[in-house]
Amino acid sequence: MSDIAVEVTNVSMRFNLGRERINSLKEYTIKLLKKSIEHEEFYALKNVSFQVKKGDSFAIIGGNGSGKSTMLKIISGIFRPTTGNVMVNGSIAPLIELGTGFDVELTAKENIFLNGAVLGYSKKFMLERYDEIIDFSELYEFVDVPLKNFSSGMVARLGFSIATLVKPDLLIVDEILSVGDQAFQEKCEQRMDDLTSSGTTLILVSHSIDQVRKVCNNAIWLRKGEVIALGQVEDVCNAYLQG
Template sequence: MTKNAVEVSGVSMRFNLARERVDSLKEYMIRALKKNMNYDEFYALKDVSFKIQKGDSFAIIGSNGSGKSTLLKIISGIFKPTTGKVEVNGSIAPLIELGAGFDMELTARENIFLNGAVLGYSKKFILEKYDEIISFSELHNFVDVPLKNFSSGMVARLGFSIATMVQPDILIVDEILSVGDYSFQEKCEKRMKEMTDNGTTLILVSHSIEQVKKVCNNAVLIREGELVTIGPIEDVSNLYLNG
């Protein structure tokens, strides 16, 4: 039985960037049908390979535009890599984009059931977990308020509370906790630590080196889409800070 939760093998991701301005959808469609679009190729990731062991707490470190979020989306199955492959062993709870899986016109209460259904949970199960979700998110006074009136921190609270109402095999968290207040970040860090202690594999992206040092054991450093190094969190974060 494999000891790895995630195996990333030779992954590259190419995007086509339009060179010229297109002022309307109609013009874009005409040019696309006529194959009259000029593109620049941009590689967000270039031949990246690494493994994450089951039960590890693992950080992906890099500056803005280095390819961290693209890599998380490939691991989560949102993107398919241009070349290479990713093998994931276990269920994933991804917290990648703020508000993903939510309808901002609906209330917090309605979104709990909507998001739970998207994650594959029954209404009965969500009812059983409802009080726990509200309690952890600390949104007791806002359950019947539409999410469009929530701050980004409140949306992050709700998303994290739903994603961690059960213990997934792999929990993926991308930056969204940075919009919350400090006390809630500490609360989330404690829950992530409890989950990894109980066998969940954590993959975390954060610009806060202090946070990843507190939560993670190992890390990979990505620079301009290329893997620079992989190893213990202290070594990788020092290389990032001094690089």
């Protein structure tokens, strides 16, 4: 098992969706105490199983609502599955949602140190690597601008630059690169390739099949929370496109 970075075993994820409209906190509290709130069960994932080997570049593909992001959040430890188990070996650098770990009222420079602290890096370490982060993100002219004035692409640049500052055991990337320009996407793809070449495991969610084919070796296709195909990236992507 030492060559396995991530093992997902029979994972299901159930969410309870409210079926009735509740107009006030008082009404909600009364219904909650009476246990009379009606819920509709929704399974975002249904008995999903797969393994990702250390050093692999692995894609999760599927249409909207297929369970891709839910799966990443379970692997990252944000969600706990309703049933099943997930085993992860090593440190995780998740890039799942734009702005996670940032304060939009603070400048880019302040957020670099804030995000570094969230990731467990010392101020001394972040000072030593500050120029490297700015160089990669290409945000030279915006270091003193509050993040609330940044475009989503600029936030993605900053987040990716910090998350890949140190080689993680597992890098998880969910769609955020799609908001950047083509040149920066290619730059990120090259860094992801460099990381996997040096032993980092990559799990990527992307709607771009071209990007998946370019970056990943293996893939899984989810549809409505269920596994449709699993294997080499070209085979899974072809099955998805023929769909």
